[in-house]
Amino acid sequence: MQTKNFAVDHNLKELTKHRTVVLPIACYETMINENIHGYIPLHWHDEFQFVVIVKGKATFQINEEKVVIREGDGVFINSGCLHMAKDDNHSGCVYLCLNVSPHFVLSQELYTTYVYPYIQATNLPYLYLNANKKWGEKILDSIKTIHRLIEQKLPFYEIDITLQLTLIWQNLIISGFQLEYEQTEMLKSYRMKEMLNWIHQHFSEKIMLEEIASAGQLSRSECCRYFKRFLKKSPLNYVTEYRIQKSLVLLQQADSNVTEVAYQVGFNSTSYFIDKFRKSMNMTPLAYKKMKME
Known part of the structure; x- marks a missing residue:
């Protein structure tokens, strides 16, 4: 079985059922x-x-x-x-x-x-x-x-x-791995997931850095440090990349067009969407759509 599309919920939890007929x-x-x-x-x-x-x-x-x-x-x-x-x-x-x-x-x-x-x-x-x-x-x-x-x-x-x-x-x-338990690390993981959760619920809306930080109960600067540590990018860069990910599925629908998709995933400018899509996917959204339709 080849898994080609990872379905996840708003908290990035994968929705694929990981089980055979009788075994989990x-x-x-x-x-x-x-x-x-x-x-x-x-x-x-x-x-x-x-x-x-x-x-x-x-x-x-x-x-x-x-x-x-x-x-x-x-x-x-x-x-x-x-x-x-x-x-x-x-x-x-x-x-x-x-x-x-x-x-x-x-x-x-x-x-x-x-x-x-x-x-x-x-x-x-x-x-x-x-x-x-x-x-x-x-x-x-x-x-x-x-x-x-x-x-x-x-x-x-x-x-x-x-x-x-x-x-x-x-x-x-x-293997002899020595286990450690730090409450602060558990809290950091929880806060990171809460911020991602908020982004995935609101990606189609206008998003401000303060809102992302608030979801993790952090200051703006601390929020940026979390994203830099976990994802090696800024919170708003992650939002842009996530929007482009969501656009891939929409672009494969026969009746979709680039402008509609751009606004559906949270971009307020078609030209900005095309520019960011090209940088991420090395092709325009229209070229991607045509490739998938073919």
Whole structure:
């Protein structure tokens, strides 16, 4: 299964149902460049995510950190962490993605001791899975095995998947990562999501910096520092980029036109929309529309 369009709610939480018919997991292959945006846009979900790079390499941003994952290696992304991915150097990156509910990784009797502390850790937004380390190699092999099991659906494959998940989690713990818990970091993550939430609810309206800052209970300068730290851009630049993302879907509707789309996503000038769209997508909105219609 190739996921080409990440549906998210106003809080950037991904709406895709991460499950097979009977299990609260999903495992699929993704080619980054085939996504509607040309990259995997910023989103988050409650499920843990495990990634294996099958071809090429990708730059992942997870919360405020960026990491390049190379072919053969992978990454664990913790529950609730904002993340996005871009193909690195036009490598034609393809990766396997395993999303799994934290409550399904281990039995409920073991959840409190061995899973919940990892969700709460403030120093674990992600963990690089290095194939040259034994524990990393075992996790990567188990992800590939789960993908194969879901595709083949041999008798009792669901039980085999649960065995592989146990091995994955055991090896994650074996990595020896020291967990830390800082209340201030949890508050920062909450405030960042609140500001993004507000933008995604009001992107089609006129937006002022003061309004974004107020949503996070921050001053204007502190709001800018948050966006610089987490997203490496200003709040208003993020608003512009988000509006352009929302315009991509609208432009693919047969009866839409560029001027209408510009105003629908919050631009008050068609020429300004065209200029920003061109800088972001390397083509005009009309050229993009024609390309998609063809």
